Amino acid sequence: MYVNGMGLRGIERVTEIDHTTVIKWIKEAGIKLPDAPEEEEIPEITEIDELQTYLGNKKNKVWIWTVVNHWKQGILSWVIGDRSNKTFQYLWSIIKCWHSFWYVSDGYCVYPCFIAERGSRA
Numbered sequence: 001m002y003v004n005g006m007g008l009r010g011i012e013r014v015t016e017i018d019h020t021t022v023i024k025w026i027k028e029a030g031i032k033l034p035d036a037p038e039e040e041e042i043p044e045i046t047e048i049d050e051l052q053t054y055l056g057n058k059k060n061k062v063w064i065w066t067v068v069n070h071w072k073q074g075i076l077s078w079v080i081g082d083r084s085n086k087t088f089q090y091l092w093s094i095i096k097c098w099h100s101f102w103y104v105s106d107g108y109c110v111y112p113c114f115i116a117e118r119g120s121r122a
Helices: 008-015 019-032 085-098 110-121
Strands: 045-054 061-068 075-081 101-104
Touching: 008 019, 008 045, 045 085, 061 085, 075 085, 085 110
Parallel strands: 045 101
Antiparallel strands: 045 061, 061 075
């Protein structure tokens, strides 16, 4: 559900499992992911997106940034932080060498700053 874009609170409502448990499962699954996918696993087109949730109260916002391939199950890369350029820069430092076309669904202002570096492949 998370990989398909459902928010943590939405997952909580559907599954009746507390969102903090879902966050714990996502973190545990993330630890098992390799640092970077093997070269043959990197698709020609990848999607970058961010999902906002909070821990404890709504003032403690957390953003989960992901890079996915819609043709295969799983997350290729991810980072948790705030919704700043600094957090995205960390994710970008991992994925910028993949030579993919990047698809972003919301046009958030940090994307053009970094993706423009890729030239015509962005």
